[in-house]
Amino acid sequence: QKEVEQDPGPxxxxxxxxxxxxxTYSNSAFQYFMWYRQYSRKGPELLMYxxxxxxxxxxxxxxxxxxxxxxxxxFIRDSQPSDSATYLCAMSRPGANSKLTFGKGITLSVRP
Amino acid sequence: EPEVTQTPSxxxxxxxxxxxxxxxxxxxxxxxYWYRQILGQKVEFLVSFYNNEISEKSEIFDDQFSVERPxxxxxxxxxxxxxxxxxxxxxxxxxxxxxxxWETQYFxxxxxxxxx
Numbered sequence: 001q002k003e004v005e006q007d008p009g010p011x012x013x014x015x016x017x018x019x020x021x022x023x024t025y026s027n028s029a030f031q032y033f034m035w036y037r038q039y040s041r042k043g044p045e046l047l048m049y050x051x052x053x054x055x056x057x058x059x060x061x062x063x064x065x066x067x068x069x070x071x072x073x074x075f076i077r078d079s080q081p082s083d084s085a086t087y088l089c090a091m092s093r094p095g096a097n098s099k100l101t102f103g104k105g106i107t108l109s110v111r112p
Numbered sequence: 113e114p115e116v117t118q119t120p121s122x123x124x125x126x127x128x129x130x131x132x133x134x135x136x137x138x139x140x141x142x143x144x145y146w147y148r149q150i151l152g153q154k155v156e157f158l159v160s161f162y163n164n165e166i167s168e169k170s171e172i173f174d175d176q177f178s179v180e181r182p183x184x185x186x187x188x189x190x191x192x193x194x195x196x197x198x199x200x201x202x203x204x205x206x207x208x209x210x211x212x213x214w215e216t217q218y219f220x221x222x223x224x225x226x227x228x
Binding site: 004031032036041042043044045046049051088090092094095096097098099100101102103104105 | 116143145147153154155156157160162167168170203205207209210212213214215216217218219220221222
């Protein structure tokens, strides 16, 4: 079983839709969970992070973690064309310089 | 806003040649990383570096790879004898190093390496 699996894409939605992006993981040592956004020809940029089960909201974005099910999600409300990008889930063990383990990424396209 | 920079943006090399990829981490950061992403695949960890030493390396980071902080600002990844399968986007990242159990890793824009 792969350490981190991310729902395959690509995903195309109309503007204003609610988007749900999901990842599962197998390694119980992961305690920090991140969502990175990557635009074409750019490096990954941290969108949100969390370390506890439950929801964390930031504007139109909500990160959800369920450690018991080893499942994380990112919800995007009122999606905009500017949200079109590749979204990567990433996880790490505790530790200031712990490596990130990424999902494969999903490319989201929001149609005007 | 401070950012991680990488040079060159693209590099084409012949198999067996040495390449050096350069990164300038954010100036007050203490932890440095290299990741790579083969086309269509996941971003994969290569190595982390702190206090002039490798902290952790993956199985990908074999004897053909080395890292160095030659001065106070640059962080380099050297591939001694490139193989076709080294073709990938290479990302440098850095983090502050003083926040305890977890820190944001800031990524550069990447160097696209093509080995012919």
